[in-house]
Structures are given as C-alpha cells and as structure tokens.
Amino acid sequence: MMLLAIDCGNTNTVFSIWDGEKFLCTLRTSTHHSRTADAYFTWYSTLVKHYGIEANITDVIISSTVPRVVFNLRVFADRFFGCRPLVVGKPETLLPFEPRVDEGTQVGPDRLVNTAGAFDRHGGDLIVVDFGTATTFDVVAHDGAYVGGVIAPGVNLSLEALHLAAAALPHVDISKPQKVIGTNTVECMQSGVFWGYVGLVREICDRIKGEAGVPMKVISTGGLAPLFQQAAELFDAFEDDLTMHGLTVIHRYNKENGSA
Numbered sequence: 517m518m519l520l521a522i523d524c525g526n527t528n529t530v531f532s533i534w535d536g537e538k539f540l541c542t543l544r545t546s547t548h549h550s551r552t553a554d555a556y557f558t559w560y561s562t563l564v565k566h567y568g569i570e571a572n573i574t575d576v577i578i579s580s581t582v583p584r585v586v587f588n589l590r591v592f593a594d595r596f597f598g599c600r601p602l603v604v605g606k607p608e609t610l611l612p613f614e615p616r617v618d619e620g621t622q623v624g625p626d627r628l629v630n631t632a633g634a635f636d637r638h639g640g641d642l643i644v645v646d647f648g649t650a651t652t653f654d655v656v657a658h659d660g661a662y663v664g665g666v667i668a669p670g671v672n673l674s675l676e677a678l679h680l681a682a683a684a685l686p687h688v689d690i691s692k693p694q695k696v697i698g699t700n701t702v703e704c705m706q707s708g709v710f711w712g713y714v715g716l717v718r719e720i721c722d723r724i725k726g727e728a729g730v731p732m733k734v735i736s737t738g739g740l741a742p743l744f745q746q747a748a749e750l751f752d753a754f755e756d757d758l759t760m761h762g763l764t765v766i767h768r769y770n771k772e773n774g775s776a
Contacts, residue, residue, distance in 0.1 A: 521534055527547060529547045531544075539760065548585075574597070574599065576602070611632065612769045613662075617663070629763055630654055634654075634762070636765045638733055642654075643732055644736075648738050671709060671740055675688060693710055
C-alpha cells in the first residue's frame with residue numbers, strides 16, 4: 517500500500533506520500549481552484565522525480581477546505597493512479613468518532629482530520645490550536661469526538677488587514693519583538709499582533725478548560741506555532757505533521773472497516 521494524502525487549505529495544498537510506516541516526502545503548492553488534474557500531475561511527477569522517489573500510489577485521501585478544488589483532485593487520483601479517493605467530510609468516508617455538534621452543522625474537514633490525528637497521538641480531552649489562514653481551536657472529548665471549537669482570524673490575515681485598511685501602515689512579517697513597547701511603526705505592529713495572539717490563545721484555552729471542567733492538553737500545529745511557544749508555555753506539545761497524520765488515521769480506519 518502506498519498512500520497519497522492531500523490536504524488542501526485556503527492558502528496552500530500539501531501532498532504527502534505515506535508508505536505505511538513513514539512519510540517519504542511532502543510537497544507543497546499554492547491553492548488555486550482552476551488548477552487542472554493534468555497541471556497537478558505535471559507538478560507532482562516533476563518533484564517526485566527530482567527527489568528520486570519510487571512511489572506506486574495505490575490509495576488517495578483528500579481533505580479540502582476549498583470545495584471547488586475537490587473535483588480536479590478526484591480526476592487527478594482517478595486518471596493518474598486509477599483509484600477513487602476518500603474525501604473527508606463526504607458521507608462515504610467513515611470517521612473514527614462522529615462529531616457531536618448542533619444538528620445541521622458541517623464541520624470543516626481540516627478540523628475532523630486534526631481531531632483524528634491528535635487523539636491517535638495524545639488521547640482525549642484536548643484542545644488543538646491550528647495556526648492556518650484562520651486560527652482554529654478544536655475541542656476533542658475524552659472518547660476522541662470533535663465537540664466544537666473556536667475560529668479566530670489568522671495571524672497573517674490580521675497583519676494583511678492592518679496593511680490594507682490603514683494606508684500609513686506597511687506590510688510586515690510576524691516575529692517575536694524584543695520588547696512590548698515598539699519605538700517604530702513596524703515594531704508596534706509586530707508587538708500588537710504577536711502579544712495579542714499570545715493573549716488570545718491563552719484566554720481562549722483557559723475558558724475552554726473552564727467550560728469543560730476537566731484537565732486538558734493543548735496541542736499546537738501550523739507553521740507559526742513554534743514562534744508563539746517562545747513567548748510562554750502555551751502548549752503541551754507541537755505537531756508539525758498533525759493534519760497528514762490524521763489523514764493516515766482516517767484512511768486506516770476506512771480500510772479496516774471496509775470503506776476504502
């Protein structure tokens with residue numbers, strides 16, 4: 517078995533090849549809804565050849581927060597690997613634990629995948645903080661079910677909004693400032709965003725723990741999580757491949773239960 521796990525987010529799409537024991541490589545491209553199946557394969561095959569990887573893909577699983585790209589990814593899997601992909605969030609794709617949310621609520625596939633991956637590695641009673649285009653907080657119950665969460669604007673989204681809405685404010689990259697009080701415009705913006713998000717993460721996690729009434733571990737993922745860990749001990753663990761691991765967990769569950 518050789519699995520191609522695809523995570524399509526609002527900003528980037530990530531492809532990882534899983535041989536059943538480890539990831540052989542991870543490839544990243546920008547998300548664009550008009551990219552065709554042929555274009556995906558040209559990009560994918562070029563990089564796989566560059567890395568010298570022999571990957572005879574037998575299975576494909578997709579998580580996508582951008583519905584318009586799913587069709588072309590399905591065609592990509594069918595045309596070039598001869599398989600029907602599992603798509604997280606579709607009725608035919610089983611989940612290890614069904615989410616417990618308000619009736620009619622559609623939970624984002626990324627949150628379902630993060631939940632599965634985090635529970636597999638850390639057990640239940642978790643808060644998963646994902647620093648993506650949005651900053652999301654996923655609450656994982658003792659039995660592994662997703663039971664709700666919080667969605668806040670992403671860090672880079674907040675910086676971009678400042679730049680676009682205020683003509684005098686430049687575009688800046690996020691980093692940990694040397695001090696809280698900035699003495700120039702860039703330092704002021706970096707301080708506001710950095711320490712603002714430290715406070716946001718701490719306050720939301722504290723309130724979630726208060727509502728849950730049980731001890732909870734906080735697991736972080738996403739590229740900016742290590743940066744914020746420098747400020748204080750916000751997280752109990754950091755998982756750089758949590759989403760991809762979650763995709764392998766869901767794929768394995770469907771294999772074992774006859775749906776893949």
